[in-house]
Amino acid sequence: xxxxxxxxxxxxxxxxxxxxxxxxxxxLLRVILFKRDKLLPAAPSSLxxxxxxxxxxxxxxRNIAENKRFNFKLEDIYDSKKIIKINNTNDLKEDNLAKQxxxxxxxxxxxxxxxxxxxxxxxxxxxxxxxxxxxxxxHYKGSITMFWPFYFLQPTMAGTTFHxxxxxxxxxxxxxxxxxxxEIGDGMHDVAAKAVIEANNDLKxxxxxxxxxxxxxxxxxxxxxxxxxxKLFLKSDWKPEMLRKIYETYNDKIVDLYLKKEILSPxxxxxxxxx
Numbered sequence: 001x002x003x004x005x006x007x008x009x010x011x012x013x014x015x016x017x018x019x020x021x022x023x024x025x026x027x028l029l030r031v032i033l034f035k036r037d038k039l040l041p042a043a044p045s046s047l048x049x050x051x052x053x054x055x056x057x058x059x060x061x062r063n064i065a066e067n068k069r070f071n072f073k074l075e076d077i078y079d080s081k082k083i084i085k086i087n088n089t090n091d092l093k094e095d096n097l098a099k100q101x102x103x104x105x106x107x108x109x110x111x112x113x114x115x116x117x118x119x120x121x122x123x124x125x126x127x128x129x130x131x132x133x134x135x136x137x138x139h140y141k142g143s144i145t146m147f148w149p150f151y152f153l154q155p156t157m158a159g160t161t162f163h164x165x166x167x168x169x170x171x172x173x174x175x176x177x178x179x180x181x182x183e184i185g186d187g188m189h190d191v192a193a194k195a196v197i198e199a200n201n202d203l204k205x206x207x208x209x210x211x212x213x214x215x216x217x218x219x220x221x222x223x224x225x226x227x228x229x230x231k232l233f234l235k236s237d238w239k240p241e242m243l244r245k246i247y248e249t250y251n252d253k254i255v256d257l258y259l260k261k262e263i264l265s266p267x268x269x270x271x272x273x274x275x
Contacts, residue, residue: 001107001211003028004125006092008036008113009085011070012196016112016132018077019200023207029104032084032092033074034114039063047240054243061252065189069197089114092121101125108210111165119167127219128210129165132199134192136177136268137161138230141170144238146192151242155182155255156265158191160199162206164220171226176206177270186255188246205273 003026007013013036020026040063043055074083084097091097101124109129111117122129135145136159149157159179164172180194213219246252257263 001026001207002105004030004032004101004104004106004109006032006034006089006109006111006114006117008034009074010036010039010066010113011072012066012193013113014072014074015070015196015200016110016203017074018072019203020110020207021077023204025211026108026207028078028082029106030082030084030100031074031078032086032097034089035085035087036113039066044240051240051243054247055240057247058243061187062189062192065187065193069193089117089121092117092124098124107214108207116169117165122165122167127164128214130162130175130206130210131165131170131172133161133163133170134195135159135161135170136179136270137163137170137174138226139268140233141230142233143235145233146195147188147238147242148233150188150191150246150254153254153257153263154265155191155258157268158188158195159268159270160195162199162202166220166222168227169232171223173221173223174226174271175209176202176273177268178202178272179268179270182255182259184256184259187252188254191255202273205275209273 003020005017005020005028007016017031020028040059043052047055092101106126109125110132111129112132135141136157139157140148146158149155156179159177161174162176163170163174166172178195178198180191180198182191258265
């Protein structure tokens, strides 16, 4: 299967490339790499000193959790000549890049950790263009969706979704959900990193499923009701002040509290491809 990956340049996003390369039936023709914010972004100068400390703590914890699990460089595992770097998803429809994508004659495309691809650029991609969304759809759609389950004291709802993209945000056909095993000592970023690994461990299931559907001429299923289910979180919904709840009120021990039965958290219903 001829494949393309369009992903953010953070290691957790590039991990998708690493796992895709392990699948023999996949011929990964190109990786389009989107430039994301720094892994350790500077705290806004407008924040109070205590909030700056929480900001730094938050991103340092993320960096530690991800370096522990995704300690590799994309150029070390994939031919750098086949990596195309972009700063904006609108770049996809630029004449030269658009022609390159069309000339690949793709069967499948995976995306992860990038902004919304606009409808015009979507036309360049195969109908089985699949997003690895770090959030359980339909409950957590949109941005920063590994944060919200912890903010709402629902650590069991921190998971991932492979879904087919469409013109709306996180409303295409759901192929496969996953949640990681929660363990004593897991902080929020540990769960997020484990969720990425759990999802990618099932990547071959998704590839095999799509291959069968292509052979049997079964296109993506449109479910217009998905647009109205769950909540769509915007980037602007997240405020640095919210970090107080995670780190001051709960000391990033929300998983421990759940496992010790000191808080309740719903058990999600997952859609999964049968192994």
